[in-house]
Structures are given as structure tokens and as C-alpha cells.
């Protein structure tokens with residue numbers, strides 16, 4: 253395991269992972285393979301741009317020819333697949349890209365890994381594949397998948413295809429299912445960066461429904477360390493949940509953001525809920541803990557650090573929010589916010 257193809261490496265979690273991998277393993281080479289959709293951003297990778305062990309290839313994971321050429325040219329032995337369409341609300345608006353990238357694209361990568369006999373294929377997945385989790389229950393890796401949004405269904409399909417390649421062809425695969433990640437370089441459509449940047453600008457924070465939905469907001473670098481652990485110590489053919497094992501209501505998360513930034517609660521607006529909104533995710537994380545991994549940040553610390561990063565890094569997010577994002581924001585929130593006045 254030395255030559256990595258990190259798909260989606262210009263996105264939020266992928267870029268954090270690439271930087272930590274290159275910093276930690278001084279003999280590893282990383283090729284980031286990324287389509288640079290609205291969510292991909294080479295500014296996330298500025299820390300490694302000049303690193304001789306880093307290469308960037310612009311490409312779509314659905315492009316079997318380019319994927320295969322890239323793997324061969326760079327003598328890739330390990331694929332870590334972060335590439336995906338990732339926002340639940342966008343999947344509700346239009347699921348096409350989710351099916352192409354998250355289902356077909358994952359299949360293309362698996363087939364390439366099989367044909368070229370790679371050492372490892374690792375699929376980055378999500379706790380959303382377990383669906384809405386009742387109080388008192390924490391999802392185990394052995395639980396059946398029960399996705400409820402188009403995004404979650406597309407990710408569950410990727411997981412099932414990955415497991416099928418292990419069973420049928422003995423492709424050496426591992427899968428991690430992460431809870432909500434937060435931290436530097438997250439596109440500001442996701443709730444924590446959206447609310448932090450809105451609060452900085454003194455504009456309303458659109459809370460879906462009653463805001464009592466529960467999520468495990470984990471710090472992105474904790475998640476990256478756990479993926480690293482699974483790559484190096486995980487058992488082939490296995491799934492590992494990754495999260496703190498604790499959860500928090502969205503309203504609590506909102507108040508931590510406002511407190512951190514010194515902003516008033518009058519910015520909160522309860523707006524029409526997300527259709528099919530999962531009330532609760534909760535992961536049993538004993539299996540990843542058995543590999544010796546523990547998160548270094550609590551949920552509250554992760555939220556505070558993230559809000560502070562957005563306060564200190566306007567150079568990164570302000571131009572994003574001023575561009576095409578405005579059209580998305582109006583489509584997603586315009587009517588909701590006007591109705592909530």
C-alpha cells in the first residue's frame with residue numbers, strides 16, 4: 253500500500269484525508285482523481301500542491317478509460333473512493349447525478365480494481381444507509397441497510413456493490429460508514445458551515461422543522477484517522493462504523509455556533525422540513541474502537557472549532573457563497589424563508 257488513487261480528493265473530507273496521509277507517510281504517493289464538480293475545490297489542497305508525491309488528475313469516476321489509464325500510469329495499488337454527490341437536499345431536487353456518480357461510478361472503480369488486480373479498494377460510506385434510527389438503538393455494521401433519501405439509497409447501492417465484488421471476485425475491499433463530518437473546507441451547503449457563515453453575515457439560519465433531529469457531528473480529522481486505521485489494520489471484507497458514538501439535537505448545535513460567534517438567537521428561523529427527513533442517526537462504534545481508534549474531539553469541540561475556522565477563513569468561503577450558490581440558495585430556501593417571516 254503505497255500508491256493511492258484518492259477519488260473525490262478535492263472535496264471536503266477527501267482533501268483533509270490527502271493532506272494527513274501525505275504528512276504522515278513519507279513514502280506514500282497520492283493521485284487525486286476528481287471531476288471538480290461545484291463541491292470540488294483545488295484550494296482545499298493548497299498545502300500539498302508543491303509536494304512531489306502528489307499529483308492531480310481531473311476526471312470523472314464514470315469514465316472507465318481514464319480511470320484505468322490513470323491507475324496504470326501511476327502504478328496505483330489502492331483506491332480510496334471519496335468521490336460522490338453528497339448533499340441530501342440536492343438529491344431530493346434532482347437525483348440524476350447521484351445515481352451516475354454514486355452507483356455507476358462506484359461500479360467503474362470496482363471493475364477497474366478487479367481487472368487490474370489492485371491490493372485494496374476502500375469505499376467511503378455513510379451512516380445514512382441505516383435510515384432513521386429509533387431512540388435506544390445504535391446501528392451495527394451487520395444491520396440491514398434501509399436508506400430513505402435518494403442520496404442514501406445511492407450510497408447503500410455503492411456499499412452493496414462493493415460487498416458483492418468481495419464475495420464474487422474476492423476483491424480485497426473495506427467499507428467505512430461515517431457520521432456527519434464537520435471542519436475546514438466543507439462546502440457551505442451543509443448545515444454547520446451554512447449556519448456559521450450565515451451567522452457571520454447576520455442573516456437567518458433556516459432550521460428544518462422543530463430542529464430536534466439528532467446527528468453525531470464528528471471532527472473531520474478524527475474521521476480521517478479512523479479511515480487510515482481501517483486501511484492499515486481493518487479486516488478485508490468488513491464494514492466499520494465511524495463516529496463519536498454520541499449525538500446532539502440540531503438546536504443544540506445551532507446554539508453552540510451562535511455562542512461561539514457571539515451572535516443572537518433571533519437569527520434562528522424554523523422553516524418547512526426536509527421531505528423524508530431522518531430524525532435520528534446513531535452508530536455503534538465498538539468495532540472501530542477495537543482497532544484502537546478514539547475520537548479526539550467531542551461534538552461541542554468539533555462545532556466550536558468549525559465555527560472558528562469559518563470566522564477566520566472568509567477568503568475560502570465568501571467567493572463560493574457569492575457565486576452559483578446564490579441560485580441554489582434561492583431554490584432551496586427562498587420560499588421557505590419568506591413563509592417563515
Ligand code: NAD
Pocket residue numbers: 259260261262263264265266285286287288289290291292293311312313314333334335336337338339353357376377378379407429430431432433434438439
Ligand atoms: P464533497 O461533496 O465535499 O466532495 C465530493 C468530491 O467528489 C468533490 O471534490 C467532487 O468534485 C468529487 N466528485 C463528485 N462527482 C465525481 C465524479 N463523478 N468523478 C470524480 N469526482 C467526483 O463530499 P464530502 O463531504 O467530502 O464526502 C466525501 C465522501 O464521504 C462521500 O462519499 C460521502 O458520501 C461520504 N460521507 C460524507 C459525510 C459528511 O458528513 N460530509 C459523512 C459520511 C460519509
Ligand code: DAU
Pocket residue numbers: 338339340341377378379380430431432433441442443444446458459460461463465466467502526533
Ligand atoms: O450522516 C452523514 C451524512 O451527513 C453524509 O453522508 C452526507 O453526505 C452529509 O451531507 C450529511 O448529511 P445530513 O443530511 O445529515 O447533513 P446536513 O448538513 O445537510 O444536515 C444536518 C442536519 O441539519 C439534518 O438534520 C438537516 C438539518 N438542516 C440542514 C440544512 C442544510 C437544517 O435544519 N437546515 C439546513 O439548512
